[in-house]
Amino acid sequence: MAALFRGSRNLLKRWNKNVDLALVSSRSMASKTQVGFVGLGNMGNPMAKNLLKHGYPIIATDVFPESCKELQELGAQILDSPADVADKADRIITMLPSSPNVVDVYTGPNGILKKVKKGSLLIDSSTIDPSVSKEMAAAAEKMGAVFMDAPVSGGVGAASSGNLTFMVGGAEEEFTAAKELLSCMGANVVYCGQVGTGQSAKICNNMLLAIGMIGTAETMNLGIRLGLDPKLLAKILNMSSGRCWSSDTYNPVPGVMEGVPSGNNYQGGFGTTLMAKDLGLAQNTATNTKTPVPLGSLAHQIYRMMCARGYAGKDFSSVFQFLREEEGQ
Amino acid sequence: MAALFRGSRNLLKRWNKNVDLALVSSRSMASKTQVGFVGLGNMGNPMAKNLLKHGYPIIATDVFPESCKELQELGAQILDSPADVADKADRIITMLPSSPNVVDVYTGPNGILKKVKKGSLLIDSSTIDPSVSKEMAAAAEKMGAVFMDAPVSGGVGAASSGNLTFMVGGAEEEFTAAKELLSCMGANVVYCGQVGTGQSAKICNNMLLAIGMIGTAETMNLGIRLGLDPKLLAKILNMSSGRCWSSDTYNPVPGVMEGVPSGNNYQGGFGTTLMAKDLGLAQNTATNTKTPVPLGSLAHQIYRMMCARGYAGKDFSSVFQFLREEEGQ
Amino acid sequence: MAALFRGSRNLLKRWNKNVDLALVSSRSMASKTQVGFVGLGNMGNPMAKNLLKHGYPIIATDVFPESCKELQELGAQILDSPADVADKADRIITMLPSSPNVVDVYTGPNGILKKVKKGSLLIDSSTIDPSVSKEMAAAAEKMGAVFMDAPVSGGVGAASSGNLTFMVGGAEEEFTAAKELLSCMGANVVYCGQVGTGQSAKICNNMLLAIGMIGTAETMNLGIRLGLDPKLLAKILNMSSGRCWSSDTYNPVPGVMEGVPSGNNYQGGFGTTLMAKDLGLAQNTATNTKTPVPLGSLAHQIYRMMCARGYAGKDFSSVFQFLREEEGQ
Amino acid sequence: MAALFRGSRNLLKRWNKNVDLALVSSRSMASKTQVGFVGLGNMGNPMAKNLLKHGYPIIATDVFPESCKELQELGAQILDSPADVADKADRIITMLPSSPNVVDVYTGPNGILKKVKKGSLLIDSSTIDPSVSKEMAAAAEKMGAVFMDAPVSGGVGAASSGNLTFMVGGAEEEFTAAKELLSCMGANVVYCGQVGTGQSAKICNNMLLAIGMIGTAETMNLGIRLGLDPKLLAKILNMSSGRCWSSDTYNPVPGVMEGVPSGNNYQGGFGTTLMAKDLGLAQNTATNTKTPVPLGSLAHQIYRMMCARGYAGKDFSSVFQFLREEEGQ
Structure with a gap:
């Protein structure tokens, strides 16, 4: 009918x-x-x-x-x-x-x-x-x-x-x-x-996703260096205003969650190259519409640098690994 | 007992x-x-x-x-x-x-x-x-x-x-x-x-909060300029991987949510100056521990610029307003 | 002949x-x-x-x-x-x-x-x-x-x-x-x-120019707040490794040099809108060639924000003015 | 006398x-x-x-x-x-x-x-x-x-x-x-x-130096990918407004200049760790004086990431190498 x-x-x-x-x-x-x-x-x-x-x-x-x-x-x-x-x-x-x-x-x-x-x-x-x-x-x-x-x-x-x-x-x-x-x-x-808004919504989501993921990675890394237990820190963030999908559903720190790429050496998941591509699209649309996207733009650059440093094939949550290394190691 | x-x-x-x-x-x-x-x-x-x-x-x-x-x-x-x-x-x-x-x-x-x-x-x-x-x-x-x-x-x-x-x-x-x-x-x-970890947890949360808020603001702004309805975009983000506290609980775009500072000309809430202060603390601890915090660092700079541009007393979600103005207006 | x-x-x-x-x-x-x-x-x-x-x-x-x-x-x-x-x-x-x-x-x-x-x-x-x-x-x-x-x-x-x-x-x-x-x-x-390299050279130059200008503006501003005389600081930079065209030929701080837009309320010169346009071109070529340009990208975002904050028609050295305001003024 | x-x-x-x-x-x-x-x-x-x-x-x-x-x-x-x-x-x-x-x-x-x-x-x-x-x-x-x-x-x-x-x-x-x-x-x-201004001048110079160096590295890298000969590009920049100490005196691209660390696998010179330290000082003074230093801040983060990625002991011009790798290599 x-x-x-x-x-x-x-x-x-x-x-x-x-x-x-x-x-x-x-x-x-x-x-x-x-x-x-x-x-x-x-x-x-x-x-x-x-x-x-x-x-x-x-x-x-x-x-x-x-x-x-x-x-x-x-x-x-x-x-x-x-x-x-x-x-x-x-x-x-x-x-x-x-x-x-x-x-x-x-x-x-x-x-x-x-x-x-x-x-x-x-x-x-x-x-x-x-x-x-x-x-x-x-x-x-x-x-x-x-x-x-x-x-x-x-x-x-x-x-x-x-x-x-x-x-x-x-x-x-x-x-x-x-x-x-x-x-x-x-x-x-x-x-x-109208036509194109499906793409726009997708691009917007992935830009915010990338920002949330890098933000979660650097925050978890900072907390760990300041002496916090990573599981406890994730729990605190997730009950507070720092909460985001990357902290509560796809945490980038190995050992914090089960069943996510961070627990499997960043295999599988959503590749860094693909994220870099989507951020490139976000950047293009932002440039064309003269929209300032400072964090989205920096996220793009970081995933681009990661591609250049050997992370192209890893899940995009591997940004935690990219950022965490101790000096001199 | x-x-x-x-x-x-x-x-x-x-x-x-x-x-x-x-x-x-x-x-x-x-x-x-x-x-x-x-x-x-x-x-x-x-x-x-x-x-x-x-x-x-x-x-x-x-x-x-x-x-x-x-x-x-x-x-x-x-x-x-x-x-x-x-x-x-x-x-x-x-x-x-x-x-x-x-x-x-x-x-x-x-x-x-x-x-x-x-x-x-x-x-x-x-x-x-x-x-x-x-x-x-x-x-x-x-x-x-x-x-x-x-x-x-x-x-x-x-x-x-x-x-x-x-x-x-x-x-x-x-x-x-x-x-x-x-x-x-x-x-x-x-x-x-141990002593200091309370501060560390607080600082970590607020750094990720700032990143999520600016990210939400620029993403919403980009989506709007690409022709998306802000309420619809917020709904899509909140059912997707872009979701974060700033998008689903404290949305910075006027009219998307009730009872948040964005609906009240960014009065009340958590002032931009206070956020800038907390991001300064995050920056100091990151510098001292040699931890890279690229987005946290840029978030700090953005809230610092906002303080310099007249947003010191507004809620920190006013970063949407800071970023949204059309050229020439 | x-x-x-x-x-x-x-x-x-x-x-x-x-x-x-x-x-x-x-x-x-x-x-x-x-x-x-x-x-x-x-x-x-x-x-x-x-x-x-x-x-x-x-x-x-x-x-x-x-x-x-x-x-x-x-x-x-x-x-x-x-x-x-x-x-x-x-x-x-x-x-x-x-x-x-x-x-x-x-x-x-x-x-x-x-x-x-x-x-x-x-x-x-x-x-x-x-x-x-x-x-x-x-x-x-x-x-x-x-x-x-x-x-x-x-x-x-x-x-x-x-x-x-x-x-x-x-x-x-x-x-x-x-x-x-x-x-x-x-x-x-x-x-x-070959064809296109003229544009590429132009775009590269202007990207580095923008980076140098913003860098000079924030450096001069920082030095002034730390108690240095701006003319003296410019002199020191210009005899040292911080030297660049924006510090020694087109200094963005009013009073440091004669005959440049900073001495004339940032009238004339090379408009912020035009710089934002060129940085957009640089960003596009970088995205297309998968080249990381972290500072160029942030420079683009800053000039984009300036356009949104009323600086569209001023010379691009007005970034000093954009960054310098004291909190609460 | x-x-x-x-x-x-x-x-x-x-x-x-x-x-x-x-x-x-x-x-x-x-x-x-x-x-x-x-x-x-x-x-x-x-x-x-x-x-x-x-x-x-x-x-x-x-x-x-x-x-x-x-x-x-x-x-x-x-x-x-x-x-x-x-x-x-x-x-x-x-x-x-x-x-x-x-x-x-x-x-x-x-x-x-x-x-x-x-x-x-x-x-x-x-x-x-x-x-x-x-x-x-x-x-x-x-x-x-x-x-x-x-x-x-x-x-x-x-x-x-x-x-x-x-x-x-x-x-x-x-x-x-x-x-x-x-x-x-x-x-x-x-x-x-007055006391402290010697340090302030030093810190300011090195912050602008770091910005100029990273800017030069990413600009040269972009130009090369766009098909420009690096020596020619350096020559064009150095006769134009993109000119800076890092482009004309200490070029980070191997083969462009003689007698600089880029020609010697980035041995000697001014180590990335030391630059990261100076940028940390610049960041601290900027945070304390509430001065926005967006590019200086990002430069700090980039040198910090380099330290974490094995560049600690190389000359700071090795940022060119850090940024240049092709995806998949």
């Missing part, structure tokens, strides 16, 4: 926009028809699997053919290019490493927009510059398609268990259609506003 | 230290005998009142005689100097603005240590450099007295309602005696370790 | 590139034929005048027609668009505020490249992102034209007196041709390397 | 201060009588030798007796303690590692002030907190002696060749007497103002 109703709402909207009616209704009313998926990396792979589990036939592609094998064995159809996917599916999800990949997958010579069907819904879950999301949305609109940005919070584990959080930007009347798919892959699907 | 037991534990400890036995037992067994209080400012005044309410006779002093009036009317005895207080009371609480005041009140010509009784318990609730706490403890020990540092978390409101948190450093065997008094003034009394 | 020789060198180069020979030689051998000029703002206007003085007929355009009046009265021919200029002149200089303007002037619907002649020499003296310079060079090359970046050091005064420094990036064999024109407007013309 | 004249000036001054006249004139008129020297480390040793070369008999001491051997062989008299030195010499120079050493050497149980003669001139060339210099001066004044701070600029090489720069704080009327000795060890002796 809801799908039908949404269908008719879309119908009215499309009418006003003079978009081909038949195509739109065909997309929106056939909710378990095939879904395209471009980008089957560490994140994309488990995300696509969760769509399969929910009964959606998958048509996928990736630049590395070997990435497609597992999904193919599970029944997904593998095609050669994003353009081919767009030729078959009118709902497509993309999950790519960075802005240039997104630009290429959408607007490149074999890109989605080369063969996109009118009325298609294109959802990009990559974390990229919001201004690129806006460009892709404009390019899609010219082809009669709808582009939404829907970056995720949560790592490979959350992708596998279907517990990602999606932050979604784009036309509000398309949100229900997007949510139908995204809720197969995530526990939370939050509408953030 | 508990007091008696504690008394006998102390008795044994004192015996080993060859301290006069009679004096110690006289202090610890007479738990509702008079308590000295030095420093009746915005914080000290309501703290002393809470001790009065709990039935402790108060003997107090302050450099500003007018600060003593209210307490005198409530029945406290007012004396001329800390030395005079120490002559009458063997349990004394001090609540002073900064390190030099503490040094003067304890070791100055009319200071507590001039007339302190053997076995006295001296509790300093000022926020000062932990190295000064250690100096005071050493000086007190020479006179046969016990010094503990017990700085507070919580402002004037918490002081009035008896809901402060005390972070206590000093000999563990004296903690019960200290807690007896401190629990009249606070909801939480946490033992942190 | 030199021009002829250069012409024949170019000839060989062009031959290899299969470019139309006749056009190239016609451009390079007729050195006092007309020169196009796009962008007659505060800088472009005196620069174009200096070309006129050196006997070059000028064909110019600007989005603001009134900017063209003065030059027109001096004999320049004013056209409607950059495309029209490119239709008449095969050597064109552009001087524009920022990257989007450059993109528009070169590649827009009425842009230079719409009507550029084969073999034309296009010199952009705007300060922009080096990656945009590279894009423009690639676009020009497709049209058979040569693009060079040649940003300037020096302000309106140096532009008027012909004392600018040009930092030039582009094909080395074109440098002599570029220098012929640029040396009419500047005292120094430095070849920096 | 000059010495006599100065003697009579001092005479008048002392008269006004009611200080014992005979003692003063005996000190000041016998200029080649013995000079005390406390602290014969890497710096103190060559400094004392230069005094010997100029004909001053030396009475010296050091906590490490082996440090005294070389000087003893050259004819110096070695005593057991600073107090013993003060008992024999009325002009004493001290050169010690840090504030606590200075406090101990002056006010400790075997300190100078235990046996100092009235009218003695005590010159401390250590680099310490100016507030400690003031304390020492006050303590010396109580004993009828004069204390001046005279920290040096220049390393072991300058100490050996007698080319140090002395920045002198203290009573102006004593400056000539101090200069008589200091000019045997240094090429420049600059009077800075």
Whole structure:
């Protein structure tokens, strides 16, 4: 019922926009028809699997053919290019490493927009510059398609268990259609506003996360040097105004918490390189909007220095290790 | 019973230290005998009142005689100097603005240590450099007295309602005696370790608090400029890894939360000057222990610049206002 | 003779590139034929005048027609668009505020490249992102034209007196041709390397300049508060290892030097907004190349905060004023 | 003649201060009588030798007796303690590692002030907190002696060749007497103002030096990554407004200059640990005077991090190496 109703709402909207009616209704009313998926990396792979589990036939592609094998064995159809996917599916999800990949997958010579069907819904879950999301949305609109940005919070584990959080930007009347798919892959699907705001929300969160993590690391380190027991200090912070996610859920000091990367030599988790990348995006958007972000900017520099000092592959909480060494050791 | 037991534990400890036995037992067994209080400012005044309410006779002093009036009317005895207080009371609480005041009140010509009784318990609730706490403890020990540092978390409101948190450093065997008094003034009394660790915990918390607050302010500002609704952004951060006390309990953006200084033009709360002072203490301890605190250091500089730009008297969450202005406005 | 020789060198180069020979030689051998000029703002206007003085007929355009009046009265021919200029002149200089303007002037619907002649020499003296310079060079090359970046050091005064420094990036064999024109407007013309390196050199210099200026301001301020006479402190720094251009040539403390903006309430000079813009470019290039620039990044944030606090229009040495205020004043 | 004249000036001054006249004139008129020297480390040793070369008999001491051997062989008299030195010499120079050493050497149980003669001139060339210099001066004044701070600029090489720069704080009327000795060890002796201002000038210079060095390192690194030749970039900076001592005299990039530590794997020169120490002093004085020093503060943190990452013993220009590594290397 809801799908039908949404269908008719879309119908009215499309009418006003003079978009081909038949195509739109065909997309929106056939909710378990095939879904395209471009980008089957560490994140994309488990995300696509969760769509399969929910009964959606998958048509996928990736630049590395070997990435497609597992999904193919599970029944997904593998095609050669994003353009081919767009030729078959009118709902497509993309999950790519960075802005240039997104630009290429959408607007490149074999890109989605080369063969996109009118009325298609294109959802990009990559974390990229919001201004690129806006460009892709404009390019899609010219082809009669709808582009939404829907970056995720949560790592490979959350992708596998279907517990990602999606932050979604784009036309509000398309949100229900997007949510139908995204809720197969995530526990939370939050509408953030116009195109690009999903990215903006993601970038803002990760900037504050980085600040909180470095702040927690240097605070714990200072407390330890001043003679405080690290577990006790964490307990005090967590019942006080210094509390943050990095102190109470993901503490960077080995031995303070169980089940976090600090307890496992900073293996796994969210890599320093990825954090540096997200902070670069935050810095770019701040520079473009002339917004002062003094701590975010310094956090960016610190993660950049860490990448240069051999921490690129470690979890981002390894900033504690980066800062803690005693002089002369 | 508990007091008696504690008394006998102390008795044994004192015996080993060859301290006069009679004096110690006289202090610890007479738990509702008079308590000295030095420093009746915005914080000290309501703290002393809470001790009065709990039935402790108060003997107090302050450099500003007018600060003593209210307490005198409530029945406290007012004396001329800390030395005079120490002559009458063997349990004394001090609540002073900064390190030099503490040094003067304890070791100055009319200071507590001039007339302190053997076995006295001296509790300093000022926020000062932990190295000064250690100096005071050493000086007190020479006179046969016990010094503990017990700085507070919580402002004037918490002081009035008896809901402060005390972070206590000093000999563990004296903690019960200290807690007896401190629990009249606070909801939480946490033992942190040897002398100075109370200060260290306080300073660590406030450094991380400052980092979280500035980080929240710049993140919210960036998100708003990127087109996000501030309430929505706060909601997203608070369900994600960017969450911290400053985002979920004390949000610095006007209109996001009720009952916080950002909703009242940054009146009340915890002043920028006080935060700058605490960050100065954090910086000093970090410099002395050769601990890198890059974000804490920059936070210090930002609050210092704010003091110079007219924000000294505003709540420390006004850093949002400091950062948000549009160019040319 | 030199021009002829250069012409024949170019000839060989062009031959290899299969470019139309006749056009190239016609451009390079007729050195006092007309020169196009796009962008007659505060800088472009005196620069174009200096070309006129050196006997070059000028064909110019600007989005603001009134900017063209003065030059027109001096004999320049004013056209409607950059495309029209490119239709008449095969050597064109552009001087524009920022990257989007450059993109528009070169590649827009009425842009230079719409009507550029084969073999034309296009010199952009705007300060922009080096990656945009590279894009423009690639676009020009497709049209058979040569693009060079040649940003300037020096302000309106140096532009008027012909004392600018040009930092030039582009094909080395074109440098002599570029220098012929640029040396009419500047005292120094430095070849920096391939396209974009002129911008890179400019950006690097201004980043270090900003760091040196803020560093000088905070050092002078600290010294003054510690009781040092500012003139004496400047003298000591300038004979020691703290010496830099901002301390010895452009001191930010009023009264230390004559003839600099600090002596004139920070009027004139190089505006804080412009410095913030250049630091934004430095930040962007650093982020893109994953280069840590901790002080450059913080300098950017400080100038950004200054813009937000009312310093946008003052000389960038006003950072001394921004930092110096006493608490409570 | 000059010495006599100065003697009579001092005479008048002392008269006004009611200080014992005979003692003063005996000190000041016998200029080649013995000079005390406390602290014969890497710096103190060559400094004392230069005094010997100029004909001053030396009475010296050091906590490490082996440090005294070389000087003893050259004819110096070695005593057991600073107090013993003060008992024999009325002009004493001290050169010690840090504030606590200075406090101990002056006010400790075997300190100078235990046996100092009235009218003695005590010159401390250590680099310490100016507030400690003031304390020492006050303590010396109580004993009828004069204390001046005279920290040096220049390393072991300058100490050996007698080319140090002395920045002198203290009573102006004593400056000539101090200069008589200091000019045997240094090429420049600059009077800075009241006690402590020598330290202040030294600290200010080194803070700006650190800022300039890190700024130069990150600027050069950025330029290199943007494709500029390092020698060319240095040349451009040095003829432009980015110029500073670190770019034109002590460039941190290997291969740009001869005869600097960057050309010798950052051996020798001014160690990162020492720079971190001086920046700690700058931070302390800034915190105490509530002066914002954002770049100085970040420079401090960066040198602190370098100490923790294995750069403690390298020249401070190794910050270029610290920042330059490519990701993944």
